Amino acid sequence: MSIKPETDARQSLPPQAVPVLLVSVFLIAICGILYELLISSMSVYFLGSSILHFSLTIGLFLSFMGFGAFLSKYCSDEKLLTLFIHTELYLGAIGGASGIILYSAYAFDVPYYLVAFLLTGCIGSLVGIEIPLLTRLIRLRFPLKDTLAQVLSFDYIGALVASVIFPLVLLPHLGLMRTAFLVGLMNIAIGAFNIWVFRALLPQINRLWLSVAVVGVVYTFAFWQSPLVNRFFEQMLYQDEVYYAERSAYQNLVITRWKDDLRLFIDGNLQFSSVDEYRYHEPLVHLPMLAVPRPERVLLLGAGDGLAAREVLRYPEVTEIVVVDLDPAMTKLGQTHPFLRQLSADALNNKKVKIVNEDAYKYIENGTSRFDVIIIDLPDPNDVSIGKLYTEEFYRLVQKRLAAQGAVVSQSTSPFFAPRSFWCIHQTLEAVFPTVYAYNANVHSFGQWGFNLALNYPQDAEAAPYAQTLSKRLAARKYPLRFLSPELLPTLFVFDLDTQEVKTQTNRLDNQMLVQYYEREWERYN
Structure with a gap:
C-alpha cells in the first residue's frame, strides 16, 4: 500500500x-x-x-x-x-x-x-x-x-x-x-x-x-442487537429470570420471576414481591380508609400497579378512585399484563377507577376537587424530583385537596434502615396536619417498613387509643384480609427501641433535607 x-x-x-x-x-x-x-x-x-x-x-x-x-x-x-x-x-x-x-x-x-x-x-x-x-x-x-x-x-x-x-x-x-x-x-x-x-x-x-x-x-x-445485549446485562443485575422488561420515557420497568414469586423493579429498585405484597398494601390502604367514616372519593398518588386500588375497592361505599401516575407505561402494564391483572384483581380496569398520567405535584397543585382519602404510594425520595413530593409545601397542597374529615397516608421508607428519613417525613407532616400517627409493618421483601397517617382534624395525641378505634372498625368490616387483623392493628403503632423517633429538620423545597438524609442512610446498604 x-x-x-x-x-x-x-x-x-x-x-x-x-x-x-x-x-x-x-x-x-x-x-x-x-x-x-x-x-x-x-x-x-x-x-x-x-x-x-x-x-x-x-x-x-x-x-x-x-x-x-x-x-x-x-x-x-x-x-x-x-x-x-x-x-x-x-x-x-x-x-x-x-x-x-x-x-x-x-x-x-x-x-x-x-x-x-x-x-x-x-x-x-x-x-x-x-x-x-x-x-x-x-x-x-x-x-x-x-x-x-x-x-x-x-x-x-x-x-x-x-x-x-x-x-x-x-x-x-x-x-x-x-x-x-x-x-x-x-x-x-x-x-x-x-x-x-x-x-x-x-x-x-x-x-x-x-x-x-x-x-x-x-x-x-x-x-x-442491543435489546439482546441489554437483556443479557439486565439478567445479570437480577437474581431471578427477567420475565418482562421495558424502558419507558421515565423509567426502566422490569418484572422478574422465580417459581411463584414475581417481582416488579423500577430503575432497579424493588417495588413489590407477589409473595408478600399484601403485607405492605393492607397497612398502607386500610388504616386511612378506616380513619374516615364514609370514604367515597379516594386519590392514589403513584400505585400504578393497581395493588393499592385492589384494597380500596373492598369498600363498597367508594364511588371513585383516581390513580395519578406519571408514567403511562406503568399504568398500561397494570391494565394489560396478565400477571398484574391477576394480582390486582383487575383493579385498574374497574369502572370506578380513573387513571391520570400526570406529575403528582402538578395534579395536586392545579386541581380543585376534594377527596376523603389520599394515599401517597410514591417511590422513596432518592432524588429531588421525588423529594419534592415529600415536602411541607406539597403536603399543604395535599391538605387543600382533602375533605374536612379526611385522612392521608404516605409510605415513608424504613424506620430501621433509614430512621432519619422516616421521622423527617413524620415531622414534615406534623408541620401541616393537626394529627399525625406513625406506624410500621414487617414486609419480608423489604424488612421493617414505615407509614405515616395524617388526619385533617384533631384527634387523641396518643396513638394507642386511636389504634383501638381503628381495630374495632376493622373487626366490623370482616374483610378477608391476609395480614392485617383487628388484633394485629394496634401493634403497628409500636416502635422498637432502635426505631424510636429522632429529631430532624422538616423537608422543604428550598432545602430537600429528606433527600440528604435518605442518601446518607441507604448508602450504607447499597
Missing part, C-alpha cells in the same frame, strides 16, 4: 472545507453532550442520587475537556486534519461502548466509580481536543474573531439540540445502551465524512477507511 505524504493544510485547505467543518462542530457538540448525559443517567440508574452523579459527571467532563484542550496545543498545524479524524474514530469507539462498559462494571462488581471516572476522562479529553483542532483549521480561512464566533455558535446550538433530544426522543425510544451505540456511530460517521471530503489531503487513507469500516460494522450490528 502506497502512503502519500500529508499535504500542508495551510496551503491546500479548499474553501468548501469550512461548511463541512462547521457541520462537524455542530454534530460533535451533540455527541459530546449526549455522552455526558448517558454516563450521568446510567450512574443514576445503577446508584441513585441524581444530583450527586449529574454534578460529578458534568464537573469531571468539563475538567477533562479543559485537559484535552490543553493537549491540543501540542498538535502541529500540518497534521490537524489527520488528528481530528483520528479523534473522531477514537471517540466513536470508546463512547459507543460506554453503555456496555458501565453495565459490565456494575453487573460484574468491578469498581464502578473507577470505571466511570476513567471513561469520563477518556471521552472528556477527546471532546476537549476536537474544538481547538477545528478552530485552528477554520482559522486558516477566516480571521480569529470570525472563526471563534462561528465555531462557538455551532457548538452551543449543538449542545441545545442534544439536551432536547436525549430526554424526549433517544432515552424513551432507544434506551441507554442503544443510544450509546448510536452516538458512537455518529462520531464514526463524522470521521468518515471528513475522510471522504479531504481524501486528497490525508496520508494512509486506506487505514482510516478500514478503521471506519470495522468499528462501523461492529456498532451497527450492536445497535441492531
